[in-house]
Amino acid sequence: MDLEDAHAERLPSIDDRWALRPHTREELVEGLIDGRVAGPVSHPLDNVRGNIRLLNDGDPDKQFGMNAVAGAFDDLRVLELMGELAGAMPDPIARSGQVFVDPETVLKACERMAVRLADACSRGETVVLATGHPAGLIHLYAEIGRRMAASGATIARPAEGHTWSDGDRDHPWQIRYLWGVAMLTDTDSPKHTHSGEPMRRMLEAMRPDLVLGDHGFAGAAIEAGVEAASVADVNDPALIVAKALGRTEHVVVMDDNVQPDAYWPCFRAIAALLP
Numbered sequence: 001m002d003l004e005d006a007h008a009e010r011l012p013s014i015d016d017r018w019a020l021r022p023h024t025r026e027e028l029v030e031g032l033i034d035g036r037v038a039g040p041v042s043h044p045l046d047n048v049r050g051n052i053r054l055l056n057d058g059d060p061d062k063q064f065g066m067n068a069v070a071g072a073f074d075d076l077r078v079l080e081l082m083g084e085l086a087g088a089m090p091d092p093i094a095r096s097g098q099v100f101v102d103p104e105t106v107l108k109a110c111e112r113m114a115v116r117l118a119d120a121c122s123r124g125e126t127v128v129l130a131t132g133h134p135a136g137l138i139h140l141y142a143e144i145g146r147r148m149a150a151s152g153a154t155i156a157r158p159a160e161g162h163t164w165s166d167g168d169r170d171h172p173w174q175i176r177y178l179w180g181v182a183m184l185t186d187t188d189s190p191k192h193t194h195s196g197e198p199m200r201r202m203l204e205a206m207r208p209d210l211v212l213g214d215h216g217f218a219g220a221a222i223e224a225g226v227e228a229a230s231v232a233d234v235n236d237p238a239l240i241v242a243k244a245l246g247r248t249e250h251v252v253v254m255d256d257n258v259q260p261d262a263y264w265p266c267f268r269a270i271a272a273l274l275p
Contacts (some may be wrong), residue, residue, distance in 0.1 A: 004178045007190050011138065017264040018143060020271055028265035029103040030043040032254075035262025038103035041255040043235040046096045051235045054080045062218030063205030065196015072245055078237050081244050085109070085253040086234055099234050101254050107269045109252040113229045114273035117144065117212070117251055121151035121275050125209035128156050130182035130199060134190035136257035137231060141212060142179035143267050151275040155180045157197075158205035163187070175202065182217065192257075196220030214239075214256060222248050231256050 017031070032038040042192045055062040056078070073081065076092060083089035090095070094144025117260040120127055125149060129141040145155045160182075163174040170184045177196050183190040184198045197212070199220035213223040218230035222242055229250035232239040236256070243251045252266070 002144050002228065003176055003185060003187070003189065007134065007178055011135070012259060012261040014139060014143065014260065014263075017261075018055060018139075018267055020222060020268070022078065022179070023268055023272075025104075025107070027105055028269060030102040031262075031265040033105055035134055035265075036258045037254050037262055037266070038101040038106050039236055040098045042258070043099060043233060043252040044096060044101050045090055045094055046098055048082065048090070048235045049079065049095065049106075051074070052082075052237050054239070055237045061194050062106075062238060064194055064224045064236070065199065065216040066219045066242060066247075067237055069238050069241040069245070071271075073239050074272060078241060081229055081240050082234055082237060082253065085232075085240055095101040103265075106252060106254045106266065109250070110266050111273060113250040113252060114270040117153075117270065118151075118274050120210050121148050121153045122137070123209075124154065126154045126156050126206075127210045127212060128158060128202065128208045128221075129180055130213035130217035132184070132193045132204070132212065132213075132217055133257045134178070134181075134183040134192070137214060138181055138183075138265065139188060139260040140231075140263040140267055141181045142274055144212065144270055145180045145235050147271050147274050149180075156208055157182070158208070162205070164201070171214070173198070182213075196223065200224070218248075 001209045015240045087102030088100035095220040105241045125275050131137045131144045149155050158175050159175045163172050174185050174187045184193045194215050196216035214231045218228040221228040240246045
């Protein structure tokens, strides 16, 4: 069994919640909360604040392949920016406790993103799908990609199989695709990554019209001047800062690593607006 098949076998299957049929807003809101995509999310406030501090201290891992996001705003302003995109402002004095994401805000952000994705379909644009969370967001991107491909967009696979080594690692890195979605692997299994290096290598192979992704895949595209529509968690401040700086437009803030089948409300909200 190859890497892609092995990973696919570990993932839950797509069920009838992903079917395109009429739905109520309440159904989607309840689905986001039940799946922990929104509502009280998994990262507590101390973790969110800690990652903001790390970003502003210049930690490369938190910059997602972008320059000029570290120190662009002070810590409190970054927290406020996150709260604005999440639709739920954390207590600026608190140092711990739960962080909330408003499900209606998630759906509205998905719908705004959907307008851009629909334009990509209508124009026949080339789109790259990529995730640093191959166990979380893979179903969402793959299903969006299928709908977009059926509606006129080209879903590209630049640098598929490209392999390289870092001096401090005892294994190579490789770009692989599952259901049209790029992932970083160590040639044995997909890996969670914040690095912008895979996308930099993908962009050397081709420059798409649009990237739909997260983490360093989205960040490195933004840094290279390629338009990106992205997902960011509440503790992933780099893409949120990039949006505030006017470097990217579409950033959906929600929990980005719950069960992959939990993102069906996001898919339904987006797919309803595609051609």
